[in-house]
Amino acid sequence: MSTEPPAAVELTGITKRFPGVIANSDVNITVRAGTVHAIVGENGAGKSTLMKILYGMQPPDEGTIAVNGAPVSFGSPADAIRAGIGMVHQHFMLADNLTVLENVVLGSEPRKGVALDFAAARAKIRDISDAYGLGVHPDRLVDDLGVGERQRVEILKVLYRGARVLILDEPTAVLVPQEVDELFGNLRELKAEGLTILFISHKLDEVLSVADDITVIRRGTTVASVSPSDVTARELAELMVGSALPVPELRDSTVTAKPVLTVKNLTVTGADGRLVLDDISFTIHAGEVLGIAGVEGNGQAELVEALMGIHAPNAGRVTLGDRAGNQRDITRASTRHRREAGMGYIPEDRHRQGVLLEASLWENRVLGHQTRPPNNRGPLLDRKGAKADTRRIVSEYDVRTPSIEVNASALSGGNQQKLIVGREMSGRPVVLLASHPTRGVDVGAQAAIWDHIRRARAQELAVLLISADLDELIGMSDTLAVILRGRFVAEYDPRTVTPEQLGSAMTGAGKEG
Amino acid sequence: MRKLTPRSVLLGLAAPVGALVFAAVVSAIILAVTGHAPTDAVDAMARAAERPRTLVNAVNSATYYYLAAVAVAIGFRMKLFNIGVDGQYRLAALLSAALAGAAFMEQLPSFLRITVTIVVAMLVGAAWAGLAALLKVTRGVSEVISTIMLNAVATYLVSYLNRPERLAVSTAGSNNIGTPKITEGGQVAGFTVEGSSSKLFGLIFLAAAVGVLYWFVLSRTRFGFELKATGLSESAAVASGVNVKKMVVLSMLLSGAVAGLVGMPQLLGSSYSYSLDFPAGLGFIGIAVALLGRNHPIGMAIAALLWGFLANTANSFDTSGIPREIVDIMQGVIVLSVVVAYELVRRYRVRAEQHAVGGALGRTKTLEEVSS
Amino acid sequence: MRRTRGVRLAAALLALGIGLAGCGAKNNDTGSGGGTPTSGAPAAGLKIGLAYDIGGRGDQSFNDSAARGLDKAKTEFGLDVKELEATAGETEAQKEDRLRQLVEGGYTTVVAVGFAYAEAIGKVAKDSPEVKFAIIDDFTDGVDTGANIANLTFAEQEGSFLVGVAAALKSKTGNVGFVGGVNTPLIQKFEVGYTAGVKAVKADATVQVKYLTQPPDFTGFNDPAKGETAAKGMFDAGADVVYAAAGGSGNGVFKTAKANSKWGIGVDSDQYNQPALAEVKDVIITSMIKEVDVAVYDFISSVKNGSFKAGQKVYDLKAGGIDYATSGGKIDDIKAKIDEYKAKIVSGEIKVADKK
Known part of the structure; x- marks a missing residue:
């Protein structure tokens, strides 16, 4: 240890107070150069604030930051970038209608004299992409990229700006196992090049597999610094929350014979004429959860959007059964009709489709339910009813907020998600x-959401569950299907399947279904 | 959170007051640098404020500024930039003036005649704005571009129609040209104000009604909610069952209908004819007023009054030997600084809100508490 | 909407309040003194107020011509003068307010420049019978007529006819142009007279007509770039003489004429002698002179010497006030021919229409 170079980043005694609350209190972290250092903690434990301080977005009230042994003081992210610290945010900050190249150079445009030198930038992007196996094509439109690819663009953007210390905020939340492995491969290569990674996560297995050091944060302060070889996932979880992890599981089967959502031969073509959904058929019955496993970008988003009526399918038929068992063809129905008929929707990207960041929580409660009580009376808005019901959701789903009048943007991602789940479960949907x-x-909220879904399932809710968390899929589904390149390629019984089996089917290595 | 606490009142005041003070300071500096005494300007404004006629004119100007601002704001609420209010109101004013001034209209009872005039103006405004909406939803043409172009088209169309062989009458010896004068039955009587030769527009009540309706529709109806949702996030609105194309068409039609009203107070309360000297450029003033009033029904009313007062003090400045252009400078600086000030206050608010949320997060519930 | 409506209301009210309170405090200083004129020579009995059209003094055109008349009267009679300007897009109420402020300021002789003041002057004159008014370019019965209003109008079509004759005689291609500033009835008078003059000489000549802007866009009177483009198009299409009835935009017409070795015709004043046009003056073969300055001066001196007469006073070829210019000597060769037409118009043998 004594022969090692100075710590890449050293945080000493960091304290940050907001009026009435201490977000960070005496945080001490030493990040060795050329390592992957994980910071784990529950949502709201103070990880984000800490990273904002390190990234120059907020000044600490007390404490010091040292980079490579030299004390620094950041007034803005620009200072942090100059010091070689780059951040990959949980929510991507990419312009959809620009290419990867344009997104990457945005703000640090390459110049040759006065002209923009895109050729050089393109070459540099290719180099970085190849060097770390990111597989990023500079000329693709970001709009066409899946979530996983967008994340790699974000990483590349930071590398392009010369970062030597990378902060990754919940990077695996959006990835499937194989992609996670790829990412970890990338991280190891980065590490080998002498870069330092700060890895924020609450997925403990991943942390244990990739991190060299782990710091646990709880209620704003560092409670433990451990080595992955010294702890188990369970011990780590207990350090994080002080109690056992919840487990996703469905006890008894509630599946009925009543078909609720019937999809026949659904086919969707993408903007480039490529088939993104190829002849998909399935039926979800009342009380059944159909889980769909798949690598991000294999048609899940298109499937959901076609089912919600956001994009019209090219062919196929979608039928929705109501509680009485009457079947209705909704293939051409509008999104509003589908919602009114009892379809709930928890979108993949909540900032794009789930919430209005600049609107209050109660207005977000109305969103998507504006034509139904308790939010309306005929063409008028029922503000009182909506507000009362928002308070119900806030308390039932433990949305942590001082008031239902604050804008959704003020809430953490997890709390926004709880509000969305609460909203979509309102008014007894027939299918979610x-x-x-x-x-x-x-983890606490995760357990609560699972519990809500289980209870609704027991009351005949049909659920289409798409998740990158294979434990969640296996534990929460009655039936499991694997989607690959727009087709259902395999079906499994969740009681017998293993994550490894699923993983290989998802990448096309397994048996064809 | 949004209750009236002393702090929130101060915060609300900070932006507009700050911007006005800043604009006053900038104007004073410009006056001083160009060799005019800023105190003279204050004197001139004081004299203007003392004169009932100027105040009446200011309120009258505010009436149509307000209507123009509401028209713009309807689009702004869903990030739709109706730059075409200018063309819409001019075309609407011309056509409704021609109708109202036509001989056969004299047989109608006064109330009906006025109503028909106003409704036609709204229809014309809506139709002209509807063109831009149609282009947007069918061809994806940006409404900014199309409405700007439709302004130019409207200018030519109005000029083409405002000829003796078409809708206009030419009077011997006059170099003006316009539609036949609307006779008394088609006019809206104004209110006499003590000490003023100008009358207060009768249609000031129309503007007020439009303001109330605007407030009601936007904050109390489903339609208003969907308008706002579309403006904040189109993708979220689509996922929530909002038919965005329909919203584009509806809001453009509404915006155009209100734009059609912009010329009415002047036409029915003072000019009685659409002629070469009918006030122009109100649509652009509406954009400034909507910005200044933050699309808020009362904010825009105050902004319109401020604008009207400034516009009508120009003569007083002139009389005092102060360049009348100082009014334009003041208006420009106010708009710019208000935009900046609102953004600063907004950021401050967001931060304050996040701190408040941080407070709520201060205590982490245990797992038992959550699942029980 | 949700954002504390009350707060914003209070904010704006306070904002207005601050402004008004500031005004209120100042009132005491000026209240007793009344409106004190800040410019002008020591009053020699006559106080003249002049309200310009859009552009005001310094527009190199119509308003400047009125200003020249005022300046001449001022130096000669030693007047107390107040000049006010119009703003683009303003309403009739603001024009009326301008005239009323002049009257309230004690200006007993008021000149309104431009037909836009017609309605306003009619109303104000009725309320102020002791004040003498003049309006330029308008005489509408029942609108701006009265016992204390002089209507000073011009027969622009007659002067335009004569420069049309000059254009036709000078043109080698039989193709001439007309650039109008803004498409209004007033400028149409110029066009109609000009075309008639051209056709009187060469019945088969082509007259290209282009208006730079349409009302309510009055920038056509002050946009040399637009004038340049329009004239370029005409020269390209074969014209070799272009009449610029477009105020300040004429400058652009002459610039293009010079670049293409063609000719231009000026308007309102003898533009050959205008300092601002010195560089391009050798392409200006003649100008249609509209002596607004003479009209303004005549009016002021009539009030001064007590010979004020209400009603229309027409400035045409016969009465003077409309003419064509010969500075530069470019039309010396055809002057006799033009004067022939002039004599016919004066005698009434040729009647020049003022409308299509």
Whole structure:
């Protein structure tokens, strides 16, 4: 140890107070150069504030930051970038209608004289992409990229700006196991090049597999610094929350013979004419959870959007059964009709489709339910009813907020998610399309959301569950299907399947279904 | 959170007051640098404020500024930039003036005649704005571009129609040209104000009603909610069952209908004819007023009054030997600084809100508490 | 909407309040003194107020011409003068307010420049019978007529006819142009007279007509770039003489004429002698002179010497006030021919229409 170079980053006695609350209190972390250092903690434990301080977005009230042994003081992220610290945010900050190249150079445009030198930038992006196996094509439109690819663009963006210390905020939340492995491969290569990674996560297995050091944060302060070889996932979890982890599981089967959502030969073509959904058929019955496993970008988003009526399918038929068992063809129905007919929707990207960041919580409660009580009376808005019901959701789903009048943007991602789940479970939906319903929420809330879904399932809710968390999929599904390149390639019984089997089917290495 | 606490009142005041003070300071500096005494400007404004006629004119100007601002704001609420209010109101004013001034209209009872005039103006405004909406939803043409172009088209169309062989009458010896004068039955009587030769527009009540309706529709109806949702996030609105194309068309039509009203107070309360000297450029003033009033029904009313007062003090400045252009400078600086000030206050608010949420997060529930 | 409506209301009210309170405090200083004129020579009995059209003094055109008349009267009679300007897009109420402020300021002789003041002057004159008014370019019965209003109008079509004759005689291609500033009835008078003059000489000549802007866009009177483009198009299409009835935009017409070795015709004043046009003056073969300055001066001196007469006073070829210019000597060769037409118009043998 004594022969090692100075710590890449050293945080000493960091304290940050907000009026009435201490977000960080005496945080001490030493990040050795050329290592992957994980910071784990529940949502709201103070990880984000800490990273904002390190990234120059907020000044600490007390404490010091040293980079490579030299004390620094950041006034803005620009200072942090100059010091070689880069951040990959949980929510991507990419312009959809620009190419990867344009997104990467945005703000640090390459110049040759006065002209923009895109050729050089393109070459540099290719180099970085190849060097770390990121597989990023500079000329693709970001709009066409899946979540996983967007994340790699974000990483590349930071590398492009010369970062030597990378902060990754919940990077695996959006990835499937194989992609996680790839990412970890990338991280190891980065590490080998002498880069330092700060890895924020609450997925303990991953942390244990990739991190060299682990710091646990609880209620704003560092409670333990451990080596992955010294702890088990369970011990780590207990350090985080002080109690046992919840387990996703469905006890008894509630599946009925009543078909609720019937999809026949659904086919969707993408903008480039490529088939993104190829002849998909399935039926979800009342009280049944159909889990869909798949690597991000294999048609899950298109499937959900076609089912919600956001994009019209090219062919196929979608039928929705109501509680009385009457079947209705909704293939061409509008999104509003589907919602009114009892379809709930938890979107994959909550900032794009789930919430209005600049609107209050109660207005977000109305969103998507504006045509139904308790939110309306005819063409008028029922503000009182909506507010009262928002308070109900806030308390039932433990949305942590001082008031239902604050803007959704003030809430953490996990709390926004809880609000969305609470909203979509309101008014007894007959079917719930849930994309990553527990992504980014803390373990406590995760348990609560699972519990809500289980209870609704017992009352004949049909659920289409899409998740990157294979434990969640296996534990929460009655039936499991694997989607690959827009087709259902395999079906499994969740009681017998292993994550490894699923993983190989998802990448096309397994048996064809 | 949004209750009236002393702090929130101060915060609300900070932006507009700060911007006005800043604009006053900038104007004073410009005056001083160009060799005019800023105190003279204050004197001139004081004299203007003392004169009932100027105040009446200011309120009258505010009436149509307000209507223009509401028209713009309807689009702004869903990030739709109706730059075409200008063309919409001019075309609407011309056509409704031609109708109202037509001989056969004299047989109608006064109330009906006025109503028909106003409704036609709204329809024309809506139709002209509807063109831009149609282009947007069918061809994806940006409404900014199309409405700007439709302004130019409207200018030519109005000029083409405002000829003796078409809608206009030419009077011997006059170099002006316009539609036939609307006779008394088609006019809206104004209110006499003590000490003022100008009358207060009768249609000030129309503007007030439009303001109330605007407030009601936007904050109390489903339609208003969907408008706001679309403006904040189109993708979220789509996922929530909002038919965005329909919203584009509806809001453009509404915006255009209100734009059609912009010329009415002046037409029916003072000019009685659409002619070459009918006030122009109100649509652009509406954009400034909507910005200043933050699309808020009362904010825009105050902004319109401020604008009207400034516009009508120009003569007083001139009389005092102060360049009348100082009014334009003041208006420009106010808009710019208000935009900056609102953004600063907004950021401050967001931070304050996040701190408050941080407070709520201060205590982490245990797992038992959550699942019980 | 949710954002504390009350707060914003209070904010804006306070904002207005601050402004008004500031005004209120100042009132005491000026209240007793009344409106004190800040410019002008020591009053020699006559106080003249002049309200310009959009552009005001310094527009190199119509308003400047009125200003020249005022300046001449001022130096000669030693007047107390107040000049006010119009703003683009303003309403009639603001024009009326301008005239009323002049009257309230004690200006007993008021000149309104431009037909836009017609309605306003009619109303104000009725309320102020002791004040003498003049309006330029308008005489609408029942609107701006009265016992204390002089209507000073011009027969622009007659002067335009004569420069049309000059254009036709000078043109080698039989193709001439007309650039109008803004498409209004007033400028149409110029066009109609000009075309008639051209056709009187060469019945088969082509007259290209282009208006730079349409009302309510009045920038056509002050946009040399637009004038340049329009004239370029006409020269390209074969014209070799272009009449610029476009105020300040004429400058652009002459610039293009010079670049293409063609000719231009000026308007309102003898533009050959205008300092601002010195660089391009050798392409200006003649100008249609509209002596607004003479009209303003005549009006002021009539009030001064007690010979004020209400009603229309027409400035045409016969009465003077409309003419064509010969500075530069470019039309000396055809002057006799033009004067022939002039004599016919004066005698009434040729009647020049003022409308299409």
